[in-house]
Amino acid sequence: MVGYAFMGRVHSQAWRSVAAVFDVPRPAMAVLSGRSAERTAEAADTLGWAAVETDWKRLIERDDVQIVDICTPGDSHAEIAIAALAAGKHVICEKPLANTVAEAEAMTAAAKEAAARGVRSMVAFNYRRVPAIALARRFVAEGRLGEIRHVRAQYLQDWIVDPEFPLVWRLQKDKAGSGALGDIGAHIIDTAQFIVGRNLTGVTALTETFVKERPLAEGSSGLVGQGGGGEKGEVTVDDAALFIGRFEGGALASFEATRFATGRKNALRIEINGSAGSLSFDFEAMNELWFYDAAESDAGFRRVLVTESDHPYVGAWWPPGHGLGYEHTFVHEVKDFLEAIAAGTDPTPSFEDGLQVQRVLAAVEESAAAGSRFTSVED
């Protein structure tokens, strides 16, 4: 695994737990890679990795490594993933797949070439593995919503409302690619397209950076050392991105990603209206899926507690009503990845799926830069 910050920690939990819950081989947690020898060793000890490397290139050379899990910021994804695939390692890569469409295209090409050699790759859109979201997809696929008319998706957070919050790497375009758009907007784009089974075809967008300068962050960026003494740096990414648009098949989209929704902590919300029914979901209550079936008498949105044994992923865990948490989406993710490797099939979401999301992100940025002009998502 490359990287041991937030994503590295939660991925480690997943690798550690997966074989105790699902019927997959127990993965050996071989090597953790990070730039600082000392801090990487400390993290490996805490998180349960057997060895450490300070250069990811050494990690992908090792014979005891079959899978490379990329948990670094987006600017390094392409280089690491392409090298790992070339070295014959299966790759699971955090989202967004890359910081640009060009990088994502290169990665997708590498993934296709590797797949021909039996080397698998997956982009880690973990929210697909929320049981309620997997159930939502099942409902749409079964036709229980009829023809889809509206997809309303929001990803609302509030962790940078305070203008004194520092200029961490996620607020720097060179590291993160974009702001709320790529970080959390990417999730709702992928999740919505996953549930509906269709892609966005065009968008009209607005983006905004509410707080344009922030205190330099200590230790979290290349800016470190320049800072101190209350110096500020420019925020080079969006704080919020909104777009409306159209899906294949004619459904209307209304999307919003923001880090300025005071009081919303991790509100990935999706509401879908079809001719026969509707769905509603909010990750802040992740074990619930709300479903409206227009065919029933005395209809109403019903709160399906997605903890039954016949719900996706859930049967392997606890009895009904004993809910899951955020980390379990990653357990499901690596379980599906391990199963695909064992079965010799290509897991989803593929790098190509990640590329498609990247193209939507690019269309949003292009539209926002061009007076909100309606912009097609390029194939």
Add this chain to the structure above:
Amino acid sequence: MVGYAFMGRVHSQAWRSVAAVFDVPRPAMAVLSGRSAERTAEAADTLGWAAVETDWKRLIERDDVQIVDICTPGDSHAEIAIAALAAGKHVICEKPLANTVAEAEAMTAAAKEAAARGVRSMVAFNYRRVPAIALARRFVAEGRLGEIRHVRAQYLQDWIVDPEFPLVWRLQKDKAGSGALGDIGAHIIDTAQFIVGRNLTGVTALTETFVKERPLAEGSSGLVGQGGGGEKGEVTVDDAALFIGRFEGGALASFEATRFATGRKNALRIEINGSAGSLSFDFEAMNELWFYDAAESDAGFRRVLVTESDHPYVGAWWPPGHGLGYEHTFVHEVKDFLEAIAAGTDPTPSFEDGLQVQRVLAAVEESAAAGSRFTSVED
């Protein structure tokens, strides 16, 4: 009162109740006007009007009429309102103020001229009089939300999801002006601007008509008589209208009005995020306002049951927890109107406020027609 359909019925309830609850003079319910003598007489009897006229021009000539309440479709608002004001009658007019900006401008001019003579006018955006919405405005005005960053408003209904629902007047452009946009979109535009205390300055929009033809409706339109035998007519208004945009002061807007949100019956929903707090409201639970105060420890969205004696309008009604319903918004509306007349002041929302909403509607239509180009709201 002119008109006795849905709006006429609920306005009648308001005129009948207002003086028993609020300290205003009891209005005499003098004359009801409608085209059909028989049906108007029947409605007058049921709703409690003392006399009837079959021509609204006669109604506004009568000496026993001081107030004219216009509850007709939008295409007749301008003519009736201007004539009534000219005749020295105070006018309360249903929304949207008119079907075009030009009509609304003429009405606004007439209202200003009448106001100089002490004749009052008001446009009936009743949702301003929901206690929870009036309380929301109070919170914003008091600064409890800080600087406003996001305004997210939706008006979701589902009454025409069925493609066999007939082509009633609300689905005809010549009668209704527009579809979901003017009917319910107008409400969220006014309500949001009312709460925030600032206006929308520009929008980028999409509109859609999902069901393009519908069975001709019997008795409800000029098309009657041509129909029967399963004939269909063209739907000439939007089924759904979405736009994103900007408010004065920089807040971002995300708005959606639709009649195709299966399972949402009258979901006028508004969520506002500010630097110090947030608000959330859904008319389907109209006695509740959700408020997040970022300053408090262990903060969370709290469900304020807006039924306390110090909440707007509520003190005159029942004890805490004994909620109000839809019709009471109209009681509050006529109470405020009667108080303004008695006090010799101009009530709000004024025709000018109605005109401003009309200009937003026009900008939405213009943007949607021009490839979603960002379109400024004209002054």
Add this chain to the structure above:
Amino acid sequence: MVGYAFMGRVHSQAWRSVAAVFDVPRPAMAVLSGRSAERTAEAADTLGWAAVETDWKRLIERDDVQIVDICTPGDSHAEIAIAALAAGKHVICEKPLANTVAEAEAMTAAAKEAAARGVRSMVAFNYRRVPAIALARRFVAEGRLGEIRHVRAQYLQDWIVDPEFPLVWRLQKDKAGSGALGDIGAHIIDTAQFIVGRNLTGVTALTETFVKERPLAEGSSGLVGQGGGGEKGEVTVDDAALFIGRFEGGALASFEATRFATGRKNALRIEINGSAGSLSFDFEAMNELWFYDAAESDAGFRRVLVTESDHPYVGAWWPPGHGLGYEHTFVHEVKDFLEAIAAGTDPTPSFEDGLQVQRVLAAVEESAAAGSRFTSVED
């Protein structure tokens, strides 16, 4: 109508509105009776009554009175109701029917005798007329819940949590009979029995008076004039009453009525579990009924917005999603009463139903006084 306080006000709203909404004859609001000539005249003017009397005995002698509506405290119900029935007036009487079982028995006997003469009577348990509660009863009657196992009912208020709240008549046993038990406990007993269609057969109970002395209230009791200067009087009723028990047919009951549930304003809550489904209701969201149908796949409690035209009482009002409020339960009550009079049938709940509730209240008090011993409800 006798009495013009809270109940008098809301009953007046009902009499005024009923004929505009439902197809019943418009009742003439003839005479209001109260002890103080001046204040009764003022109330009659505000509430729309044509005449006043200062002695209820004069009111029931009048020829222009066909219906007597009793909105006084419980200690006067028996005398007024029995006299009015004897005088051939139809009687609607506020709940609880009386302050003792003996009074209630006498009233019931009088009602039976009067019914033989075509004179009708009803006890005003208005919550039966909440559309959601009437729908709940329909669900149970249709067998959609299967065999009932649990009935969990709470009526939670908080208006006397403050120990400085004064000693109003509702806190005096001689006026009110009991405290939370008779005032709001009576409502959940009636409502639960109404929905389930079966009666409570026995209970084991606890009651408590948390604040045993309170400031004397000015103008609200016979204690007035003795008070002032911070004097206090004894609270002679319960602040809270809890009981568990059994229904006919074997369902278990858990009931609680309290005025000390801080933050709960008028939370009449009922949850019913049957072998095939469950229901849940809270008056603080009175337009919603939650229903769980165990037979459906991906089951969940669904929020039925009880505003559809095929829901009880609702068709006469507004379109779906345009909710009703507290006062409308009274409109439904007088509508049913007027219809029964017109049809020559006995309306429900009858005085006998009120007597049965009184017997449950008596059993609760008896059990609480006897070390919570299980106490049968006497027939």
Add this chain to the structure above:
Amino acid sequence: MVGYAFMGRVHSQAWRSVAAVFDVPRPAMAVLSGRSAERTAEAADTLGWAAVETDWKRLIERDDVQIVDICTPGDSHAEIAIAALAAGKHVICEKPLANTVAEAEAMTAAAKEAAARGVRSMVAFNYRRVPAIALARRFVAEGRLGEIRHVRAQYLQDWIVDPEFPLVWRLQKDKAGSGALGDIGAHIIDTAQFIVGRNLTGVTALTETFVKERPLAEGSSGLVGQGGGGEKGEVTVDDAALFIGRFEGGALASFEATRFATGRKNALRIEINGSAGSLSFDFEAMNELWFYDAAESDAGFRRVLVTESDHPYVGAWWPPGHGLGYEHTFVHEVKDFLEAIAAGTDPTPSFEDGLQVQRVLAAVEESAAAGSRFTSVED
């Protein structure tokens, strides 16, 4: 660890995860004990235990075992725990502590004796370690609720509503001690007393067994082999247990535990009303605590998402809004246990706390057997 069924699985998850998240020594998962050699070996492999024993007596003799985790049915707790403590092993024991007060007393005596030797013991009431419940206790301790007046607790499940559900060990008195009462009633008794910081002093109770006979279960009881062919056996425990009662300090209690609440999957619900505020919690939404602060203007129950870094246990996990699940309560439990061992202090809840809960259970059974007579909880 002794036992590898539901509790054994979730405890294994906890032992595996604890050191990666909290700053405690990584526990070596040494030995799993179970009666069947084959099935125990299989479970040990899946769950990550290094060795197996088929006799728990051998397990407690082993030198490589410092901690014994008892996950068996209640009838074996006393023997195993007392032996393990005698052997100098720290003991964590599943709840209820025992099947009888006498057993619990013996265990408590053994625990006290062991504590004098530095050997620690804890009863595994895991719900104390739900962050929201730990936060609730903090609120009460800080006085934010004022004087407590009402404690309303329910534990509602529905897994045996179907009369064809078989006669598993949890439905047999000799194995389980009691039914809903000891299984889930014990949890709400402990949780409520934990939050309030005071004990129940007396109760009046009802219990019921709705389905008195069930099909014999294969493989799950001593009855196995007698069964087959549709034979049935008697249910010897309660399906539901209800009681009302009093706490030290005068608060009123209303408690209910049932396995017949159709649609409620794991609804451990607690509502507490104090003179200054109220709390409400439902485990089906375990990351939320609802808090009402009567002192604030425009008060309302607020939904505190208990995922902030200053909330109990939460700081070690993920960012705000990224919720935890059921299993994490066990991680917190073993973390506290390991910390107490390391610090040389006695962890809570102690066996004595478990004994007190056992005495409440006994009082409930005694009251229910004696016509619901009010029964004191013995010291």
